[in-house]
Amino acid sequence: MKNTNSEHDKLCEDVLKKIRTGEVHMKSRAFFTFKIITFVLTTIALLATSALLVSYIIFSIQASGQLFLVGFGGRGFMLFFLSFPWGLLIVDIILWICLEWLIRDFKICYQYPLSYVFLALLVASTLLGLIINTTSIHKSLMRRAEERRLPLVGSFYDHLRRPPHENGEYRGVVMSVGTSTFIIHDEYHDGRDATWTIDVPQEIKTNMFIKVGDTVFIAGTSESSTTIRAFGIRKFMPEFLNERGGF
């Protein structure tokens, strides 16, 4: 026991000797302040990126009209599932995991189960994303991308108002309305003008809610090069239309 105590005393003396001779230095308070500032900035940057991604996902499914698909029954829901930007959502989940890893050593984080922290990050990121969506940031970026004035991230926006026809999604301005058909003009179809005749199922009374000049989103199947058999139709809200009232 005596031996052990003297060994321990020696250990303490060794450490003190290293401190006195300057072999071991105390890191300055400024070092830790800088570390905390870097940490806080990284956390804010990650959270902002994550919120921006959430806001983009919400904006993209609204602006493209894909959100309407959810209301078109099972077939529409399947189409929505297939066209959802899953890749971006996965990137966002990775960002939330990175955030959780980053803040895990803070008491506010580790005193709660991981699932709660993850949920809190998800809610915070989504709320921030919704706040971002109340601004016109995405709309102006989309406009610039369509005018080919948005390098780097332009590809995220320039296709949003050109739905993928191969998935059965169409968009256009109503030219005329009949009882069981109406005609739309799709300005951006494959980069050239196209006019489509829309065959409407009997249960949908198009002339009740569609009028000439409206911009509409249609889910359906192409029956010929100019005819679409629709199973779902929705009118776009004005905030997702441009100055010309078109797409």
Place this chain on the structure above:
Amino acid sequence: MNDNIAHSTDEELASEVQKGDTEKFGILMRRYEQKLFRYGRKFLSSRDNIEDIVQDVFIKTYQNIQSFDPTQRFSPWVYRIAHNTFINALKKEIRNPLYFFDFDTIMAHPVYEDPDAKEKEQKEIKALVDKGLDKLSPHYREIIILYYLEELKYKEIAEILHIPVSTVGIRLKRAKDALKRMWKETNIPLT
């Protein structure tokens, strides 16, 4: 003067060290060396370089002492440094990812710290620990040491291991079960 120092709290001494009184660090070291040696010896089990590792803990404590908030408790802070240093020492030895993901940290678990049960179990667990703790996986081994040998509370262990208090409870239960199972399988006599 010496009497004053003897009555100074760890936090007060740490604050003095932060202000540049490095000699006070010697007092802090003496207060913790026995505890850290015991913790290290049990956790790292029969390692001959335990002195070097504990010395490393003290060096890191000194180097990082400006990050310590004297309004908080010093003990969990220094134990946290010891925990990280011991884990690194184990990682070097086994060259494997030591702490696989602990699913118990995902969800909340009901937790109840029972001092009476602890008192009853303490003697038995200590005997089991002396006989075969080294065969227990490190994260079970550590929680047993902190609770039964270092006699820390759930809240303090949670602060050292950076896990929720409810995870301390469930991990401790699993650790005890594993220890008892191991004891039954190996049939080690407790006396």
